[in-house]
Amino acid sequence: MAPSYLLPEEPCRSLSEFLGAGLDGAIAAASKPSPLQLRQTIEQSGLRGRDHAAASVGKKWLTVAKAADVGTRFLVATATDSEPGSFVDRALIRMNPFAIIEGIVAAALALETSEAFLVVRRSFEREYEIMTNALAEAETAGWLERVSIKCVRAGDHYLLTDERAVLEVIEGRLPLPRRLSPDVDGLFCNAERGGDGLDRLPDFPNPTVVESIETLVNVGAILTNGTRWFRAMGTAVSPGNLLCTITGDVNAHGVIETELGRRLYDVIEEGGEGYLPTSPPKAVLSGVSSAVLTRSRLSAPLSWEGLAAVGADIGRAAFTVYGEDANMIDVAHQIAAFFYVESCGLCPACKFGSGEVTGYLARLVAAVGEQRDVEAINRRLPLISTGSRCDIPARHHEVVGSIVRAFPGDVSDAAFRRNEPGTPLVLEHIREIVAGVALYGTEQSHKRPDWSVADEPVHLTRI
Numbered sequence: 001m002a003p004s005y006l007l008p009e010e011p012c013r014s015l016s017e018f019l020g021a022g023l024d025g026a027i028a029a030a031s032k033p034s035p036l037q038l039r040q041t042i043e044q045s046g047l048r049g050r051d052h053a054a055a056s057v058g059k060k061w062l063t064v065a066k067a068a069d070v071g072t073r074f075l076v077a078t079a080t081d082s083e084p085g086s087f088v089d090r091a092l093i094r095m096n097p098f099a100i101i102e103g104i105v106a107a108a109l110a111l112e113t114s115e116a117f118l119v120v121r122r123s124f125e126r127e128y129e130i131m132t133n134a135l136a137e138a139e140t141a142g143w144l145e146r147v148s149i150k151c152v153r154a155g156d157h158y159l160l161t162d163e164r165a166v167l168e169v170i171e172g173r174l175p176l177p178r179r180l181s182p183d184v185d186g187l188f189c190n191a192e193r194g195g196d197g198l199d200r201l202p203d204f205p206n207p208t209v210v211e212s213i214e215t216l217v218n219v220g221a222i223l224t225n226g227t228r229w230f231r232a233m234g235t236a237v238s239p240g241n242l243l244c245t246i247t248g249d250v251n252a253h254g255v256i257e258t259e260l261g262r263r264l265y266d267v268i269e270e271g272g273e274g275y276l277p278t279s280p281p282k283a284v285l286s287g288v289s290s291a292v293l294t295r296s297r298l299s300a301p302l303s304w305e306g307l308a309a310v311g312a313d314i315g316r317a318a319f320t321v322y323g324e325d326a327n328m329i330d331v332a333h334q335i336a337a338f339f340y341v342e343s344c345g346l347c348p349a350c351k352f353g354s355g356e357v358t359g360y361l362a363r364l365v366a367a368v369g370e371q372r373d374v375e376a377i378n379r380r381l382p383l384i385s386t387g388s389r390c391d392i393p394a395r396h397h398e399v400v401g402s403i404v405r406a407f408p409g410d411v412s413d414a415a416f417r418r419n420e421p422g423t424p425l426v427l428e429h430i431r432e433i434v435a436g437v438a439l440y441g442t443e444q445s446h447k448r449p450d451w452s453v454a455d456e457p458v459h460l461t462r463i
């Protein structure tokens with residue numbers, strides 16, 4: 001079993017606790033080599049972003065740093081747990097805030113920037129306080145002499161999983177994915193209207209690297225301990241450890257740190273302290289960003305290549321377990337409704353198509369549906385990505401489509417009204433995990449598809 005380096009056994013919330021535990025060293029390690037050497041070290045480590053894209057961090061940084069004629073480079077760290085079922089960002093902040101700061105500073109030195117932002121979700125009051133206190137201590141200790149870190153609050157929107165939307169939030173707008181690329185054009189690079197009425201881009205782009213805080217803690221650990229240490233964990237393609245949130249039909253909910261490459265079934269069983277009510281479970285979902293993992297696929301290794309081989313993805317490793325009694329049509333409806341509400345509406349096929357799929361699934365859940373609703377879902381899903389500006393409708397298609405394909409028994413029971421009428425449930429974000437039990441918020445139930453907030457729970461569809 002690989003050692004933990006992301007989550008210490010005890011929280012290190014003060015600088016003295018962090019130093020006392022001997023967890024520091026990333027800023028010192030990043031101060032000696034040149035920025036190019038730092039980027040090459042990260043590239044040689046094989047680190048992949050702990051985010052949806054899971055791209056090579058080093059390759060991205062080398063490309064961004066190579067760009068000539070640029071204005072200011074920026075680094076953005078995200079801590080938003082925007083994936084349903086994810087609690088890893090909050091766990092990391094609660095347990096290891098100074099490792100996050102060291103990771104940000106070390107990454108900024110590698111990227112030759114002195115400007116960094118830390119984006120924290122607005123509802124994370126406790127985590128915001130922990131980070132601002134830690135930043136104040138880090139400032140006093142002289143950690144931030146070469147890099148400034150500004151904390152930015154972001155609303156509760158799934159689109160924060162899109163880097164372009166994160167940049168919009170930093171610039172004070174809603175998280176709508178911009179057309180300009182973060183890596184190339186970056187922050188503060190939107191076109192401005194000149195006196196002649198023409199829109200112009202600024203003279204120089206501001207290439208901006210966006211990474212999750214989990215990625216940046218990995219960066220700090222690699223610079224401190226070396227690439228050989230890092231590559232000794234995980235697989236050749238997926239080295240290192242990963243934070244996973246485990247919820248649903250298991251004995252204990254929580255966040256665990258595990259070595260990549262282990263059998264997914266074992267990781268969830270161990271982290272969740274056993275499956276409920278019986279093992280193996282009926283299905284596992286990674287948030288709403290991967291095809292459903294059916295029983296037979298749980299033997300796949302927890303690695304990007306291992307899950308890709310069974311047609312799935314790690315996503316943000318937010319694993320929700322569904323036991324034998326789960327009705328997967330109810331689950332598909334929750335996910336479709338979530339995407340419908342979270343779609344920003346810039347692309348009509350995404351917003352309206354998601355609404356239609358949600359409506360057909362609601363009929364099946366309410367036991368008033370029929371086979372033609374299933375056919376309509378299968379016809380509509382491939383069309384919702386038409387002209388899309390981001391990959392959210394593609395995720396919707398993949399997840400809901402995979403559930404409909406994988407559980408023909410549940411589909412047929414719903415289409416032939418063999419179930420009692422059900423009440424559509426809402427996919428809420430985790431609010432807290434207490435003594436092994438995940439507690440969920442109520443915000444999603446009150447969010448309308450136009451993103452306004454209702455006093456009462458919203459009924460999305462008329463049946």
Ligand code: SF4
Pocket residue numbers: 159177342343344345346347348350351388389390391392393
């Ligand atoms: S695809 Fe959907 S979520 Fe993405 S920008 Fe278009 S409408 Fe918004």
